[in-house]
Amino acid sequence: MRKVIFDLDVLRSFVTGMELGSFAKAAERLGRSTSAISAQLKKLEEQAGTPIFRKAGRGLALTEAGETMLGYARRLLDLNDEAATAIHGADLEGWVRLGLQEDFGETLLPEVLGRFARAHPKVRIEARVVRNAELIERVTSGKLDLALAWSDGFRTTHTDRIAEVPMCWVGPAHGATQWHADGGEPLPLASLEAPCLLRSIATKVLDHAGIGWRISFVSPSLGGLWAATAAGLGVTVRTPLGLPVKVRPMAPGEAGLPPLPKLDLLLHRAEAEANAATERLASIMLQAVRQTVDATPQGRVFADAPNYELVTA
16 A cells, blocks of 8 residues: 655645635635635545545535544644644743643643643643632632633633533433433432532523422532442533543433533633743643544534744744
């Protein structure tokens, strides 16, 4: 089998067009003509050796091979961009204070810190994994430079809307949930301690659907919540991001539970223009978020999410 070396410029046009939802917009963003973008996409299909697009009404959609290609294209571009910024920012120094929701502590954080440390070993990072209210308080008081948090309607002075993530009911990984809406019993609900944004949303949805509920378990941390849910003490509500193997997202309509809304994911910053180290960490984190959300059914990264670039002197 011949070795294929994909053209990174072609991959960038492909990824940009998919993220913007239009290759005409991609041409404008990248400073190319639409005919040049079309030629690049044709070249990509030739290199792939299989169709990556299919007709979908008056537009185009990705084939299964195209979906696979998109995932790898993003990874190749991220690695290329990481290498470029690592070279130019090899002497980057400073201190960055980062805060994240617990949902990202075991999945997103190790990847982000690992990538950043490899590229910028002289920069020190202080990371805090805490809940929404504390993240917002720490950003507004200047105790954090960056914070990734769910939207509760409040925005700090410098806030970027990054992605939209579906919420889901969560039950034990093994065995069916014993409760059913037709059973006449209130739903046993496992929850984090109040105030809890997702708990408030869940109870409002249940009230609107006329489904009774009771708090069956309260935990100060996600670890306790996962243990209780896995043991069958109650159903909980989160997003599909960061779920451990001992629990599972329940199928839509399972047990007669009503559908849940989506949550916006926000990036709060302490300053409008941060130092180079903070900007670079934000860039790596947003790349990781994009990959995670894109792999989530019904998850969506906003096309106008900021593109952070390394600032060099």
